[in-house]
Amino acid sequence: MKFLVCISNVPDTTTKITFTPDNKEFNKAGVQFVINPWDEYALTRAIELKEAQGGGTVTVLNVGEADTEPNIRKALAIGADDAIRVNAAPKDAFFVAQQIANVAKEGGYDVILMGKESIDYNGFQVHGMVGELLGIPTVAPAMKLDMSGITATLEREIEGGKEIVEVNTPFVASCQQPMCEPRIPNMRGIMTARTKPLKVVEPTADAARTAVSEYALPPKKQGVKLIPAENAGELIKLLRNEAKVI
Amino acid sequence: MSVLVVVECDGGEVKKSSLEVASYGSQVAQMLGTTATAVAVGEATEASLAKLGEQGISKVLYDAEPRLKDFVNGAYTKLIAAAAQKEDSKVIVLANSNIGASVGSRLSVRLQASLATNVVELPKTDGGSFTVKRGAFSGKAFADVTLEGERKIIAVKKNSIEALHEAGKTAQVESFSAQLSDADFADAPKQVVMQDQAGGILLPEADKVVSGGRGMKGPENWNLIEDLAKAIGAATACSKPVSDVDWRPHHEHVGQTGITVSPNLYIACGISGAIQHLAGVNSSKVIVVINKDPEAPFFKAADYGIVGDVFDVLPKLTQAVKELG
Numbered sequence: 352m353k354f355l356v357c358i359s360n361v362p363d364t365t366t367k368i369t370f371t372p373d374n375k376e377f378n379k380a381g382v383q384f385v386i387n388p389w390d391e392y393a394l395t396r397a398i399e400l401k402e403a404q405g406g407g408t409v410t411v412l413n414v415g416e417a418d419t420e421p422n423i424r425k426a427l428a429i430g431a432d433d434a435i436r437v438n439a440a441p442k443d444a445f446f447v448a449q450q451i452a453n454v455a456k457e458g459g460y461d462v463i464l465m466g467k468e469s470i471d472y473n474g475f476q477v478h479g480m481v482g483e484l485l486g487i488p489t490v491a492p493a494m495k496l497d498m499s500g501i502t503a504t505l506e507r508e509i510e511g512g513k514e515i516v517e518v519n520t521p522f523v524a525s526c527q528q529p530m531c532e533p534r535i536p537n538m539r540g541i542m543t544a545r546t547k548p549l550k551v552v553e554p555t556a557d558a559a560r561t562a563v564s565e566y567a568l569p570p571k572k573q574g575v576k577l578i579p580a581e582n583a584g585e586l587i588k589l590l591r592n593e594a595k596v597i
Numbered sequence: 598m599s600v601l602v603v604v605e606c607d608g609g610e611v612k613k614s615s616l617e618v619a620s621y622g623s624q625v626a627q628m629l630g631t632t633a634t635a636v637a638v639g640e641a642t643e644a645s646l647a648k649l650g651e652q653g654i655s656k657v658l659y660d661a662e663p664r665l666k667d668f669v670n671g672a673y674t675k676l677i678a679a680a681a682q683k684e685d686s687k688v689i690v691l692a693n694s695n696i697g698a699s700v701g702s703r704l705s706v707r708l709q710a711s712l713a714t715n716v717v718e719l720p721k722t723d724g725g726s727f728t729v730k731r732g733a734f735s736g737k738a739f740a741d742v743t744l745e746g747e748r749k750i751i752a753v754k755k756n757s758i759e760a761l762h763e764a765g766k767t768a769q770v771e772s773f774s775a776q777l778s779d780a781d782f783a784d785a786p787k788q789v790v791m792q793d794q795a796g797g798i799l800l801p802e803a804d805k806v807v808s809g810g811r812g813m814k815g816p817e818n819w820n821l822i823e824d825l826a827k828a829i830g831a832a833t834a835c836s837k838p839v840s841d842v843d844w845r846p847h848h849e850h851v852g853q854t855g856i857t858v859s860p861n862l863y864i865a866c867g868i869s870g871a872i873q874h875l876a877g878v879n880s881s882k883v884i885v886v887i888n889k890d891p892e893a894p895f896f897k898a899a900d901y902g903i904v905g906d907v908f909d910v911l912p913k914l915t916q917a918v919k920e921l922g
Binding site for chain 1: 703705732742745802805847850920
C-alpha cells in the first residue's frame with residue numbers, strides 16, 4: 352500500500368510570535384521550525400501501518416522552500432521511505448491543496464494522511480480540499496485509524512463524541528491524538544535518512560484565493576487582581592458583580 | 598442572492614454556536630443589502646427552525662431525509678451546495694466546528710469559493726475588498742485575511758460573535774430536497790458514540806470552563822474541579838500534561854495542540870501557564886488563575902488570581918457559589 356504523508360514546517364510550540372514592523376509577515380528571525388505536531392501523528396501511524404502490512408511505502412510531501420529540508424530529512428529519519436518537496440512558499444490552503452492533489456494524482460497513493468491543521472495558520476482546510484480535488488472521501492479529524500485490506504476503520508471526533516467511519520482506499524484523513532505515540536528519530540534512522548531520495552518538483556501556477564493583509568497580537572491584559580486565599584469566596588462575588596460572568 | 602447560513606441542529610434544537618453563525622450571517626446580509634437564508638443539518642424541529650427569525654434569518658431550508666441526522670460529509674456537502682445554488686448565494690457562513698470545517702473545505706473547491714476559517718469578527722467591506730479577522734498561530738495572534746473571488750465561505754469561531762435575539766420574529770421554514778442518493782451516504786458513520794459530559798456541558802460549546810493541571814496531583818482529586826464546574830454550570834478541561842498521563846481524556850486537553858476555547862470565564866486550577874496552554878485560552882473573556890506559586894506565568898495572563906492551595910481554595914469557591922445561590 353502506498354501512503355502519502357503531508358507535513359508542514361511550523362514554528363516550535365514554545366515560540367513567542369512576533370511580526371515584521373509593518374505587521375505584514377511573521378518574523379522568522381531566531382525561530383526554530385519543527386514538523387507540525389499534528390502531522391507527526393499522521394507520519395508515525397503511516398509507518399506503523401506499513402510495518403504491520405509487511406510492505407508498501409511511506410512518502411513524505413512538503414510544500415515549501417529549501418529551508419524546510421531539515422524537517423523533511425527528520426521525517427525520513429523517523430521512518431518514511433522517500434520524500435517530495437514542492438518548491439514553493441505556501442501561499443494559502445487552496446494553493447497547498449492543489450499542489451498535494453497534483454502529486455497524489457501522479458503517484459497513485461492509496462492513503463493520504465496529514466495533521467488536523469497546522470499550528471501556525473490553523474486553517475483546518477487542506478484535507479477537505481484535497482479530498483474534493485481528487486473526488487475521494489476525507490475523514491477529519493481522525494483519532495484512530497486501522498486498516499484491513501483496502502478498508503480503513505476510523506474514529507472521527509465530533510463535538511461531544513466520536514463516529515466510527517469505514518472507507519475504502521483511496522481516501523484522505525487528517526490525524527490527531529490519541530492515534531499513536533509519535534516516534535522520534537534514532538541514530539540509525541538519522542544515518543539512513545541522508546541517502547533516502549528527496550525529489551524536488553516545481554509547483555503548478557495555481558492562484559491563491561486568500562491573502563493576509565495584516566497580523567496583530569491579542570490585546571494585553573490589564574493586570575491581575577489578586578484575592579487573598581483566606582477570603583477566596585470574595586472571588587465569586589467579584590465574578591458575579593464586577594465581571595458579570597456568573 | 599441571499600447570504601446562506603449553515604445551522605447545525607442536535608436533538609431537535611439549533612446549537613448555540615449556530616445561533617451565533619445565524620446572527621453573523623444576517624448581519625453580513627444587511628451589510629450587503631440582502632436577506633439571510635439558513636440551511637439546517639442534523640435533527641431539527643420546525644418550531645426551533647422558525648425561531649431562527651430571532652437571529653435575523655428570513656427563510657430556513659430543511660431536508661427531512663432521516664439519514665441526515667448524523668454528519669455525513671458527502672451528503673452534507675451536496676445539500677449545502679444545492680442550497681447555495683438555489684439561493685444564488687455569494688457568501689456562505691458556517692460554524693468553525695468539525696462539521697463546518699469538513700464541509701466548508703470541500704464546498705470551497707466545489708463552488709470555487711475562497712474560504713476563511715476561525716473567523717472572529719464581522720467582515721470589513723470598504724473599497725470593494727472583503728476582509729475578515731481570524732485567529733492564527735493557535736490563539737497567539739490574529740490575521741486580517743482578504744477573500745478573493747465572487748464566492749466566499751466564512752467559518753465563524755465559537756463564542757466570538759454575540760447572538761442576536763429579536764423576540765417574536767420568525768423565519769419561514771421551507772422543505773427542501775437536494776435529491777440525495779445512496780452514493781452520497783457512502784461515508785456515513787457506522788456508529789456514533791457520545792461521551793459522558795460532566796454536567797452535560799460540552800467543552801467546545803461551553804461559556805464557562807473550570808480546568809485543572811498537574812497541581813491537582815491526581816485524577817482522584819478531580820471531584821473538586823467537577824464540584825465547582827457543576828455549581829457554576831461550567832464544562833471541565835485540563836492541561837496537556839494531565840491528558841498525556843491519562844488523568845483526563847484527551848478531548849478535555851486545552852492548548853496549542855489540543856482544543857482552543859474562548860469562553861466568557863476560564864478558571865485555571867494548578868496550571869502554571871506554559872505558552873502552549875495560554876495559546877489555547879487567551880481569547881477567553883475573563884481568566885481566573887488559582888496557583889500556590891506566585892511566580893506562575895499564568896498570573897500575567899489573568900484578570901483575577903488567588904495565590905493559594907487548590908485543595909483549600911476550590912471547596913471555598915464551590916461553597917461561596919452555593920451560599921450566594
